[in-house]
Amino acid sequence: xxxxxxxxxxxxxxxxxxxxxxxxDPRETLDYSYQKQLELLQKVRxxxxxxxxxxxxLELQLNQLQGQSAKLEDQGRKALALGREDLxxxxxxxxxxxxxxxxxxxxxxxxxxxxxxxxxxxxxxLQAKVDAFRTKKETIKATYTAAQAQTRIAExxxxxxxxxxxxxxxxxxxxxxxxQLQARAGAIDELLASGALDDRxxxxxDDIQAELDRLSGGxxxxxxxxxxxxxxxxxxxxxxxxxxxxxxxxDQGQGRPExxxxxxxx
Amino acid sequence: MIVRIMGEGQVRxxDGHFAELDRLDDExxxEMETGDDTGFRRTLLALLGRVRELGEPLPDDSxxxxxxxxxxxxxxxxxxxxxxxxxxxxxxx
Numbered sequence: 001x002x003x004x005x006x007x008x009x010x011x012x013x014x015x016x017x018x019x020x021x022x023x024x025d026p027r028e029t030l031d032y033s034y035q036k037q038l039e040l041l042q043k044v045r046x047x048x049x050x051x052x053x054x055x056x057x058l059e060l061q062l063n064q065l066q067g068q069s070a071k072l073e074d075q076g077r078k079a080l081a082l083g084r085e086d087l088x089x090x091x092x093x094x095x096x097x098x099x100x101x102x103x104x105x106x107x108x109x110x111x112x113x114x115x116x117x118x119x120x121x122x123x124x125x126l127q128a129k130v131d132a133f134r135t136k137k138e139t140i141k142a143t144y145t146a147a148q149a150q151t152r153i154a155e156x157x158x159x160x161x162x163x164x165x166x167x168x169x170x171x172x173x174x175x176x177x178x179x180q181l182q183a184r185a186g187a188i189d190e191l192l193a194s195g196a197l198d199d200r201x202x203x204x205x206d207d208i209q210a211e212l213d214r215l216s217g218g219x220x221x222x223x224x225x226x227x228x229x230x231x232x233x234x235x236x237x238x239x240x241x242x243x244x245x246x247x248x249x250x251d252q253g254q255g256r257p258e259x260x261x262x263x264x265x266x
Numbered sequence: 267m268i269v270r271i272m273g274e275g276q277v278r279x280x281d282g283h284f285a286e287l288d289r290l291d292d293e294x295x296x297e298m299e300t301g302d303d304t305g306f307r308r309t310l311l312a313l314l315g316r317v318r319e320l321g322e323p324l325p326d327d328s329x330x331x332x333x334x335x336x337x338x339x340x341x342x343x344x345x346x347x348x349x350x351x352x353x354x355x356x357x358x359x
Contacts, residue, residue, distance in 0.1 A: 003291030004298065005269070005313075007350055008335040 027144055030137040037130045044123045051116040058109045062102060069098045268324070269317055270332035272341070277321025287316060298343055298350075306343045314339055 076091035270276045290313040297305040
């Protein structure tokens with residue numbers, strides 16, 4: 001069984017390979033093609049060399065035959081000078097046989113020479129083509145490498161390549177979470193403002209509490225004002241004025257028998 | 267071997283740890299296939315925990331191909347299931 005992490009890895013790799021098209025690298029194909037062309041050029045050159053060798057061998061044979069022919073001609077002339085016509089005839093007939101061989105070899109030599117010239121020309125043309133191909137190949141390779149780098153960069157930015165897509169997912173998740181938090185913060189603000197949610201921080205007050213505070217603050221001011229007025233009118237101590245104002249402390253003091261003996265003793 | 271935890275980064279793990287991790291990984295896949303949500307979550311967290319414990323984190327600026335990839339800790343069973351569909355994470359070219 002193939003686990004989750006293996007399967008995820010395989011999917012990532014398969015996609016990355018597809019994106020980068022690593023299966024067939026044109027640079028490798030070009031290099032292979034160039035190699036094949038060089039091998040072909042080498043074969044043609046070898047062919048030229050073989051033909052040239054054969055031609056030289058023929059030239060040597062021709063030289064030998066021509067030497068022998070000249071020798072026989074000389075021998076025939078000497079035989080005639082000595083009055084040996086029979087010998088002269090023999091020499092000349094041998095020379096004639098050699099001449100036939102020379103003619104045949106010369107024909108072969110011409111054919112080989114023509115062949116050699118054709119092959120030399122073909123090799124030169126092929127060499128030029130291979131040179132041109134090498135230049136073009138290097139240009140294509142450089143362009144491809146640059147394009148590949150550009151593609152990789154573009155893929156990285158768009159999150160297509162294996163590693164960057166992961167980063168892209170992480171960023172997306174972070175963005176989602178941020179948006180979620182922002183939305184939540186916004187909703188909480190609205191709920192607090194409407195009074196549907198209590199503010200436990202104590203920093204904010206709802207409108208009812210604010211009104212109560214305002215009212216109680218006003219009461220304190222009124223009480224203070226009354227106390228001052230009583231102080232000015234009756235000459236009572238502030239404590240008495242306050243106690244008299246609500247009427248409770250004074251009544252309690254008069255009703256308490258234990259409070260009196262202190263005044264009697266004075 | 268380089269392992270990536272999605273959203274966290276990469277760690278380098280010694281080959282000797284894979285027997286244990288493979289077991290958890292296979293368990294995770296089985297739970298995903300049977301739709302065992304509780305088991306899936308437990309095993310995923312256990313697997314991630316072991317990878318974090320045993321692995322040596324790679325620097326953030328290094329970018330090496332991951333041989334194994336693990337879902338993020340908060341990935342749901344459905345998330346992982348969708349990651350493992352034919353299209354995977356990366357949209358088809």
